[in-house]
Amino acid sequence: MSTAGDAEAFLRAYHARDPGATRRAVARGRVVGTDGSSYQLLAALAPPGARVLDLACGDGPVLDALVAAGHDPARLIGVDVSAEELAAAITAAPRLRARADALPLATASIDACVSHLALMLMPDLDPVIAELRRVLRPGGRLAAVIGGGPGLGDAFERFAELAQPLLRTPPLTDRRLRRADGIAAAFAPLGAVTQRDLDVDLAGPIDAVWSTVSAHYGLAGASATDLLLLRTAFATSVADLAVDGVVPCTMHLRLVEVAEVGTGSAAG
Ligand SMILES: C[S@@+](CC[C@H](N)C(=O)[O-])C[C@H]1O[C@@H](n2cnc3c(N)ncnc32)[C@H](O)[C@@H]1O
Numbered sequence: 562m563s564t565a566g567d568a569e570a571f572l573r574a575y576h577a578r579d580p581g582a583t584r585r586a587v588a589r590g591r592v593v594g595t596d597g598s599s600y601q602l603l604a605a606l607a608p609p610g611a612r613v614l615d616l617a618c619g620d621g622p623v624l625d626a627l628v629a630a631g632h633d634p635a636r637l638i639g640v641d642v643s644a645e646e647l648a649a650a651i652t653a654a655p656r657l658r659a660r661a662d663a664l665p666l667a668t669a670s671i672d673a674c675v676s677h678l679a680l681m682l683m684p685d686l687d688p689v690i691a692e693l694r695r696v697l698r699p700g701g702r703l704a705a706v707i708g709g710g711p712g713l714g715d716a717f718e719r720f721a722e723l724a725q726p727l728l729r730t731p732p733l734t735d736r737r738l739r740r741a742d743g744i745a746a747a748f749a750p751l752g753a754v755t756q757r758d759l760d761v762d763l764a765g766p767i768d769a770v771w772s773t774v775s776a777h778y779g780l781a782g783a784s785a786t787d788l789l790l791l792r793t794a795f796a797t798s799v800a801d802l803a804v805d806g807v808v809p810c811t812m813h814l815r816l817v818e819v820a821e822v823g824t825g826s827a828a829g
Pocket of ligand 1 (some may be wrong): 569572573576581583584616619620621622640641642643646659660661662676677678680682706824
């Protein structure tokens with residue numbers, strides 16, 4: 562099977578087992594310097610009244626944030642490859658089951674695409690970017706949150722170190738997304754790319770922090786015993802960090818934007 566096929570099969574199995582896992586892991590977080598979640602931050606970047614595509618919408622937290630921000634659900638569309646995630650959604654916005662590289666949407670039918678924690682799960686990004694270039698109208702926009710790595714020096718980083726021997730996934734990420742210049746190159750067919758770092762504060766009681774970090778894809782195949790041992794080692798490891806029962810935990814993300822599709826030297 563191809564790398565993209567391996568990634569899709571792995572992700573479909575994970576999300577079939579546990580729809581809504583991403584929302585439960587990150588929705589309680591607050592983007593540092595704001596009082597909102599990364600879902601709300603992304604929703605705020607879609608222009609009012611726009612026809613918005615939420616690419617790889619999962620169970621619809623960005624769609625929910627868009628509706629809460631005043632968008633008409635009939636102007637929104639969510640797409641995801643996981644039938645179970647789509648079925649778990651409660652949003653009034655319509656959803657379609659499809660792969661990101663084969664969108665069942667008309668050419669130039671979308672004003673803005675938002676995508677949260679998904680484009681780094683697509684090992685072959687070029688056909689996805691080409692599909693976005695097709696469905697986004699000239700002058701439309703893209704705002705995508707990618708990443709999901711640990712912040713420095715707190716519970717997430719300690720989890721990553723402890724869990725390392727257990728983590729197993731097929732290759733999920735297009736290698737270009739590891740560096741800023743690679744991100745710019747990968748998204749360049751859409752237009753001029755801007756990027757900035759986001760830290761999400763996910764501090765909380767040990768149980769809440771564990772439920773966030775243990776949603777890691779790489780633990781999907783770990784045994785119950787391994788998870789129990791990891792949970793115990795994690796609790797011991799972060800005990801010195803806790804202040805009044807609150808364990809600091811930060812997730813590092815990157816916001817990638819194309820403000821005007823069809824601009825920039827590489828855009829055709
Ligand atoms: C980490 S979850 C994020 C879900 C949601 N955007 C959120 O942040 O809560 C990644 C989602 O991407 C979807 N996905 C992964 N690869 C995909 C692809 N090639 N096409 C469409 N959806 C895909 C998965 O089914 C899953 O729902």
